[in-house]
Structure formats: structure tokens, C-alpha cells
Amino acid sequence: MKKILVVDDSASIRHVVSIALRGAGYEVIDACDGKDALNKLNGEKINLIISDVNMPNMDGISFLKEVKKHPRYKFTPVIMLTTEAGRDKMEEGRMAGAKAWVVKPFQPPQMLDAVAKLCLP
Amino acid sequence: MSATTEVQKLFMTETEELLLDMEDALLSLESDTENIELINQLFRAMHTIKGAAGIFNYNAIVDFTHPIETTIDRVRKNELKINSTLIALLLKCKDHTWALVNASVAEDELDLTSLMIQSQNILAEFNLSEPISPALPSCPQPFETQPISPERIDERYTDSGHWLISLDFKVDALRNGLDPLNFIRYLQQLGQVLEVICLSNRLPAFEVCDFESCFLSYRIVFSGDCSKEQIEAVFEFAQDDCDILILPSQKISESFQNLIDELNPSENQRLGEILLTIGAITERELTKSLNLQSGHIPECASKKLGEVLIANQLVDQPVVEQALKKQTQAREQAQTIRVDSNRLGQLINLVGELVTASAAMRVMVDKYHLLDANDQVSSVEHLVQEIRENALQLRMVQIGETFSRFRRVVRDVSNELGKQIELTIQGGESELDKIVVEKINDPLTHLVRNALDHGIELPEQRISKGKSPTGHLMLNAYHDSGHIVIEVTDDGAGLDPERIRRKAESLGVIEANQVLSHAEILRLAFEPGLSTKEKASNLSGRGVGMDVVKRNIEALRGSVELDSELGKGTKVTITLPLTLAIIDGFMVGAANENYVIPLNMVEECVELNQGEWHEQQKNYISLRGELMPFIRLTSFFNISQTNQHKRESLVVVRFGRSKAGIVVDKLFGEQQTVIKPLGKMFQHLKGLSGATILGTGDIALILDIQGLITEVSIGAKKHHHVAMIDD
Numbered sequence: 066m067k068k069i070l071v072v073d074d075s076a077s078i079r080h081v082v083s084i085a086l087r088g089a090g091y092e093v094i095d096a097c098d099g100k101d102a103l104n105k106l107n108g109e110k111i112n113l114i115i116s117d118v119n120m121p122n123m124d125g126i127s128f129l130k131e132v133k134k135h136p137r138y139k140f141t142p143v144i145m146l147t148t149e150a151g152r153d154k155m156e157e158g159r160m161a162g163a164k165a166w167v168v169k170p171f172q173p174p175q176m177l178d179a180v181a182k183l184c185l186p
Numbered sequence: 187m188s189a190t191t192e193v194q195k196l197f198m199t200e201t202e203e204l205l206l207d208m209e210d211a212l213l214s215l216e217s218d219t220e221n222i223e224l225i226n227q228l229f230r231a232m233h234t235i236k237g238a239a240g241i242f243n244y245n246a247i248v249d250f251t252h253p254i255e256t257t258i259d260r261v262r263k264n265e266l267k268i269n270s271t272l273i274a275l276l277l278k279c280k281d282h283t284w285a286l287v288n289a290s291v292a293e294d295e296l297d298l299t300s301l302m303i304q305s306q307n308i309l310a311e312f313n314l315s316e317p318i319s320p321a322l323p324s325c326p327q328p329f330e331t332q333p334i335s336p337e338r339i340d341e342r343y344t345d346s347g348h349w350l351i352s353l354d355f356k357v358d359a360l361r362n363g364l365d366p367l368n369f370i371r372y373l374q375q376l377g378q379v380l381e382v383i384c385l386s387n388r389l390p391a392f393e394v395c396d397f398e399s400c401f402l403s404y405r406i407v408f409s410g411d412c413s414k415e416q417i418e419a420v421f422e423f424a425q426d427d428c429d430i431l432i433l434p435s436q437k438i439s440e441s442f443q444n445l446i447d448e449l450n451p452s453e454n455q456r457l458g459e460i461l462l463t464i465g466a467i468t469e470r471e472l473t474k475s476l477n478l479q480s481g482h483i484p485e486c487a488s489k490k491l492g493e494v495l496i497a498n499q500l501v502d503q504p505v506v507e508q509a510l511k512k513q514t515q516a517r518e519q520a521q522t523i524r525v526d527s528n529r530l531g532q533l534i535n536l537v538g539e540l541v542t543a544s545a546a547m548r549v550m551v552d553k554y555h556l557l558d559a560n561d562q563v564s565s566v567e568h569l570v571q572e573i574r575e576n577a578l579q580l581r582m583v584q585i586g587e588t589f590s591r592f593r594r595v596v597r598d599v600s601n602e603l604g605k606q607i608e609l610t611i612q613g614g615e616s617e618l619d620k621i622v623v624e625k626i627n628d629p630l631t632h633l634v635r636n637a638l639d640h641g642i643e644l645p646e647q648r649i650s651k652g653k654s655p656t657g658h659l660m661l662n663a664y665h666d667s668g669h670i671v672i673e674v675t676d677d678g679a680g681l682d683p684e685r686i687r688r689k690a691e692s693l694g695v696i697e698a699n700q701v702l703s704h705a706e707i708l709r710l711a712f713e714p715g716l717s718t719k720e721k722a723s724n725l726s727g728r729g730v731g732m733d734v735v736k737r738n739i740e741a742l743r744g745s746v747e748l749d750s751e752l753g754k755g756t757k758v759t760i761t762l763p764l765t766l767a768i769i770d771g772f773m774v775g776a777a778n779e780n781y782v783i784p785l786n787m788v789e790e791c792v793e794l795n796q797g798e799w800h801e802q803q804k805n806y807i808s809l810r811g812e813l814m815p816f817i818r819l820t821s822f823f824n825i826s827q828t829n830q831h832k833r834e835s836l837v838v839v840r841f842g843r844s845k846a847g848i849v850v851d852k853l854f855g856e857q858q859t860v861i862k863p864l865g866k867m868f869q870h871l872k873g874l875s876g877a878t879i880l881g882t883g884d885i886a887l888i889l890d891i892q893g894l895i896t897e898v899s900i901g902a903k904k905h906h907h908v909a910m911i912d913d
Binding site: 113139140141142143159162164165179181182183184185 | 360361362363364365368369371372375398420422423424426427
């Protein structure tokens with residue numbers, strides 16, 4: 066089963082996204098910020114990362130830079146969550162290797178479609 | 187070694203037998219290399235073993251036997267010659283297969299691994315150009331080192347509405363988390379992936395290759411009921427790391443052209459907007475092209491958007507051309523004023539009166555020798571003529587619009603009937619009177635539907651007759667001496683003259699022994715009740731047959747002719763006057779009456795002396811060796827000759843392909859003629875199409891040349907005098 070890591074400081078977003086992903090046939094690990102995510106990953110194989118940009122402790126872009134250093138996650142696709150206002154961060158994220166963006170607020174089907182384009186269950 | 191089950195034992199026995207058969211066949215082949223039955227036996231052995239091994243998931247056996255099967259198949263197809271080397275090699279394969287079977291059933295991993303390495307070595311001896319791995323049935327991926335041009339793929343899928351998607355991944359694609367296979371899988375959710383070709387020509391040499399980089403390109407043939415925009419969305423996240431081209435097939439490209447045709451763009455709509463509306467390009471493609479256009483790359487900066495789009499393969503050239511044409515049309519429409527057609531009609535009537543009035547003025551000037559007024563009257567006459575021409579021009583419209591309405595009809599009907607029909611339109615810029623255009627629509631629709639329904643055959647029938655599966659229908663219009671000629675041509679089944687004849691006989695239209703030429707038989711199709719298809723369909727043949735078409739066209743002072751060859755196709759030619767209101771006439775006199783012949787039908791006037799005249803007793807005259815039927819107006823209209831004219835003239839008239847002579851007493855010359863319709867009471871009079879008021883206040887009758895010619899030919903054929911009139 067394909068495994069997806071969901072990183073967001075909002076518990077409700079994590080919850081909704083996780084339910085949707087599990088319903089579509091993915092396994093989900095969730096984390097509340099970059100630091101938490103790195104701890105939970107612990108070298109485990111995953112197929113896709115969904116990460117918010119603005120988070121306490123370690124923000125999305127720093128997390129991305131960090132996680133991409135690990136040989137295991139070098140090729141792992143990343144979907145970044147952003148808001149309409151956060152578009153200026155996109156270039157920075159792009160440089161760090163994030164190619165897919167989903168703008169908040171989004172509906173679960175939208176998120177599932179974006180996930181499917183990069184990694185079908 | 188694990189215990190062998192019953193089924194596994196069965197598999198082994200079966201395989202052993204097959205391999206023994208194979209060995210026998212190979213040994214016999216040594217002396218009898220051409221024996222196809224033996225080769226078939228070899229093929230069956232490998233094929234069956236492969237199939238059975240597949241069920242047990244013995245991939246080592248499948249991987250080994252598949253290429254051998256392919257090789258034997260090539261021998262079967264005569265692509266490869268059987269020789270002693272090949273036989274030796276196949277014997278080796280037979281032994282190796284047995285070893286693989288044993289190791290697979292025993293599940294001896296170690297043994298199997300070493301055998302698989304051997305497999306590769308043995309297969310390498312075949313010098314196979316094909317891929318070693320068996321092709322997966324769901325997703326064939328033949329490797330080609332040469333780039334595939336879209337045309338080459340297109341050839342194989344000419345009939346389907348498919349897309350060719352070209353993906354050239356950039357080196358960082360994998361590092362950015364893109365998985366090319368995932369896109370192809372996702373695409374399968376939208377429609378059918380017909381073929382995937384992986385191009386590895388960018389791949390560097392093994393020693394210098396960076397395996398974290400992506401060097402692969404894909405060409406995907408995709409068919410699905412979705413728009414270009416939807417396909418583009420699949421590759422949404424790959425845009426930065428992949429050069430994506432989505433090319434429509436011929437068929438989709440044509441449907442774009444049809445869509446543009448049906449579009450009603452506003453005057454200021456830009457080319458990009460038109461293409462975007464119909465879905466030929468996507469928003470992203472447009473933005474990219476506009477950026478290129480306004481950018482600093484010199485070869486793009488000065489180009490028009492259409493050129494940029496074509497150069498980047500985003501849109502096909504015909505689609506751009508069609509859009510530009512539509513755009514020009516829209517702009518032209520912007521410079522026109524809409525006028526109530528009644529007002530125009532009124533204007534034309536007034537111009538008609540003006541023509542008559544100015545003719546009357548000329549008569550007065552001549553009668554009273556008002557030499558002082560001569561110049562003024564001449565210039566008024568000249569102006570009136572110009573006004574007349576301009577006024578008539580106002581009502582002229584291009585026939586193209588009427589023609590293009592049929593694109594839709596053709597598309598709908600061909601879908602409904604399961605036929606493949608291509609419509610070609612020519613001469614759409616030919617102009618004719620708006621009223622004529624309106625009235626021609628119904629007969630034309632009828633003819634087109636006839637061609638689609640009865641004319642053009644189903645693709646299978648066409649192929650069996652050696653024609654291309656796609657039928658062709660052509661609408662053509664051109665001007666010919668004051669008339670407009672409209673042709674509806676199809677390359678369908680054509681009319682069967684025998685069937686028309688039988689039907690006509692059974693209806694009593696002709697007599698059983700009547701001798702008729704091919705053209706005459708075809709003309710019978712216009713008789714009431716002669717719809718040739720036995721069964722009526724819901725498209726045509728509802729009882730309103732060709733006779734109605736003919737009547738409608740004749741009501742417009744036009745004519746219709748049929749030309750058809752059985753099996754080759756049918757051509758219907760409609761000839762119509764350009765206008766219904768005012769014509770240039772040629773006035774003649776017979777007895778004391780005046781008659782007008784439309785000038786554009788007059789070929790020549792010949793004076794015939796009396797001596798020569800009386801020799802022609804029949805209704806034919808020989809004019810410079812050409813035999814031609816003629817008619818004497820006085821006898822046709824049954825007018826008693828009060829004063830015997832000694833000098834009669836022959837006016838030679840032509841209508842379409844037929845010629846005839848009209849014998850008259852006097853020639854008056856050219857005359858602007860305002861056509862006044864005859865009252866309802868006189869509508870059934872033969873040989874007359876209207877009347878006109880002369881400058882003197884007298885009335886001249888306008889001759890219906892076409893009707894006269896028909897009368898003349900029939901009369902002449904029956905070998906009795908034409909001098910009769912319905913009463």
C-alpha cells in the first residue's frame with residue numbers, strides 16, 4: 066500500500082485529509098510540524114509528502130530542504146499546501162523541490178486528484 | 187525440495203511430451219526445411235509451454251520461451267529461414283526449457299538463478315532484434331531508438347479521434363518527485379491509452395550516465411472523450427520538468443474546424459480567444475505563446491500569434507486558417523448594416539419603375555426629335571442603369587453561408603447512418619439574389635440528404651467496391667453567363683438507369699418499347715412518384731421526391747439536371763438566374779407582338795433568306811452544319827400572320843447545354859427589362875415567364891427560354907409540328 070505523510074499544524078485539516086486518503090486506499094502518517102514529521106519518518110519508506118508551508122517549530126520549506134537531503138526521500142514527490150496570500154512562497158518552495166501546489170481552502174476530491182496525478186494508490 | 191502436487195506433475199508430463207514433439211519436429215526439419223506443419227508443431231510446443239508456465243507463475247520459463255516463440259513465428263511468416271544453425275540452437279533451447287521446468291517445479295531458487303543467466307546467453311545467440319522481455323498485453327512498450335514523428339503514429343490510427351501526447355522529461359524530473367509511469371496510469375483513468383512508445387535516444391552511454399536523472403521521452407497515443415484542457419491538467423505538476431505537447435489527430439483537428447465554422451464570433455474577438463473557446467488551445471498554451479510573441483527571442487517577436495502557435499505545434503495550420511477566416515468574416519459583418527429586406531424590395535421596385543420611365547422618356551425624345559434633350563436623356567439613362575445594377579447588388583449574398591450549414595447536416599447524418607462522409611465546399615464566394623438563396627435552401631437540403639442517404643454507401647460496402655471508406659460530397663457554385671450554377675456531387679452508388687426505367691414503365695410514365703438515351707432515363711427521376719429507394723427512410727424519401735426539387739427550382743426560373751454513373755456517383759447541377767427582378771433583355775417581334783428574350787441566353791442572330799427557309803420542313807435546321815431544333819413564335823403562340831414578313835430572323839438561344847432556334851419577324855435589340863410576374867390566371871401558360879412594360883406603354887412578353895427549349899426538343903422528336911398551345 067502506498068504511504069503518504071501529511072504535515073499540517075491544523076488538526077482538522079490533518080484529520081480530513083487523512084480520512085480522504087485512507088478512503089482512497091492510501092496509508093497515512095500525520096505530523097503537526099516539520100520537526101514532528103522528521104521524527105516520525107525516521108527513515109521509513111513513503112511515497113508522497115503533503116506539507117503545509119506555515120507551521121511552528123519548523124516551517125514547510127525548511128522541512129522540505131531537510132527531508133530532501135535524506136537519500137531515501139530524494140525522489141519523493143511533494144505537494145505543498147498554500148493559501149492565496151502565500152503565493153510569494155511558491156518560488157522558494159519550487160527551488161526546494163516542491164512541484165505541486167494545492168491552494169487552501171480545498172475540497173478533499175481536489176486533494177485526492179492532485180495526489181493521484183503524482184502517485185496513484 | 188518441496189512436495190510436488192498433482193497439478194505440477196501434470197504440467198511436467200505435458201511439457202515433457204511437448205518438448206519431445208519439438209525434438210522430433212526439429213530432427214525432421216533437418217531434411218525437410220520447408221515443411222510448414224513441422225514449424226507449426228514447434229510453435230505450438232513453445233506457445234503451450236509458455237501459456238501453462240504463466241498460470242503457475244513460472245516467470246523464468248515464460249521469459250525464456252516467449253522470444254523463442256516469436257522467432258518461430260517469424261519463421262512461419264517467412265521472415266526467417268530455417269537452417270542447421272537455427273535447428274541446433276532450438277534443440278539447445280528445448281533442453282534448457284526442460285531444465286527450467288524442473289528447477290521451477292522444484293522451486294530451487296539457486297539453480298533457477300544460474301539457469302536464468304544461461305537463458306540470457308542462449309537467447310543472445312538468436313541475435314534477436316526484438317526486446318527480450320515479453321510484451322505486456324495491457325501496455326505494450328516497444329523500444330525505438332529513433333524519434334517517432336507524429337505522422338508515423340497517425341498513419342496507424344487514421345480513423346479514430348485520438349490525441350498524440352508527447353512528453354520529453356527534463357533531467358531533474360525524477361529528483362522533483364515525478365514518476366512518468368504514474369502520469370500514464372492516471373491518463374488511463376480518463377480514456378484509453380492505445381500505445382506508449384518510450385524513446386531512449388537521449389540516454390547517455392552507460393559509463394557516464396547519471397541514474398538519478400531522467401533522459402526518457404514518451405509518445406502516447408490516447409483516445410478519450412475529453413478536452414485538451416483536461417488532458418493538460420493531467421500533467422499539471424509536470425509542466426516545469428517536462429516538455430508537453432498535446433497534438434490532435436486529423437479527425438479532432440477537423441472537428442475544431444467545424445466548431446469554428448459554427449461559431450459566431452463578435453467583431454473584436456482575437457484569434458487566441460476563438461481558439462480558446464473551441465478548446466483547440468489551452469489557457470496555458472495561449473499565455474506561453476503570447477509571452478513568446480512579446481518576448482525578446484527575435485524569431486518569435488515579429489511573428490503573428492497564429493504563426494507562433496503553428497511553429498510550436500500547438501495548433502494545426504488548417505485550424506488557424508479557419509479561425510482567421512471566421513475572424514475576417516466577423517469584421518466584415520461589423521461594417522455592414524442590416525436592412526429590412528422589404529425595404530430593399532421596395533427600392534428595387536422603384537428602380538424598376540425608373541427604368542420604365544426613362545425608357546418612356548427616350549421614346550418621347552426620339553418621337554419628337556428633341557435633339558436638345560438627347561444628351562440629358564442619355565446621361566439619365568446611363569445613371570439609371572448604374573442605379574439598377576447597384577440596387578440589385580444590394581440584394582446579392584454569398585452562397586457560402588448556405589453551403590456551410592450543410593457541414594452540420596453532413597456530420598449529424600453521417601454519425602446517424604454510420605457512414606464516413608467528407609464535405610468539400612467550393613465557390614462559396616459566388617453571389618446571388620438573397621431571395622434565390624432563401625428559396626434554394628430547401629431543394630438543396632433535399633439533394634444533400636439524398637446524396638448522404640441513398641448515394642454514399644456504408645464504409646464496408648465502399649471498401650468491397652474498391653473505393654475509399656470515406657465518401658465525398660462536394661458542393662460547388664460558379665457563375666456562368668448571367669446564371670449561377672450549383673453542383674451537388676457525390677461519389678456514391680449512383681443511379682441505376684434500369685431500375686428507374688422499370689419504375690417509370692410500371693407507373694406508365696413511359697412505354698415499354700420507348701427508346702430513351704441515358705440522359706433521358708435519368709431525367710425520368712424527376713417525374714412524380716419515382717423515388718428510387720423502395721423503403722422510405724426518415725431522412726429522405728418521404729414521398730417528396732425529386733419532382734418537388736425540380737418544381738421548386740423551376741419556380742425560380744432555374745433548371746436542374748442529373749448526371750450519374752452506376753457505382754461511380756451522382757452529380758446534380760442546378761442552374762439559376764442571378765436575380766429575379768430586372769434583367770437585360772433582347773426584344774424581338776413576331777406578328778405585331780413584342781417579346782423579350784433574356785440577353786444572356788442569346789447566342790447569335792442569323793438572317794435566313796426565304797429560299798433556304800422552306801427547305802427545312804422538319805423542325806430541325808442545319809446551322810453551319812450543326813443540327814438544331816427550332817420554333818416559330820407565330821405558330822407557337824398561334825398568331826395569325828396578317829402581314830407576311832419576307833425577312834425572318836433566327837435567334838439562337840442557349841440554356842445550359844441545350845441550344846435552340848427561335849424564328850421571329852423582327853429584331854429590336856437590347857432593352858432593360860423589369861420583370862413583372864404574370865397574374866395567377868396565366869401562370870400555366872407555356873413558354874412565358876413574365877411580362878414587362880415598355881417605354882411606349884406597350885407590353886412585351888418575356889419568353890421562358892428553358893420551357894421553350896424543352897417544348898422544341900420534345901416536339902422535334904415526335905416529328906410533328908410544334909404549332910400548338912394548351913388551351
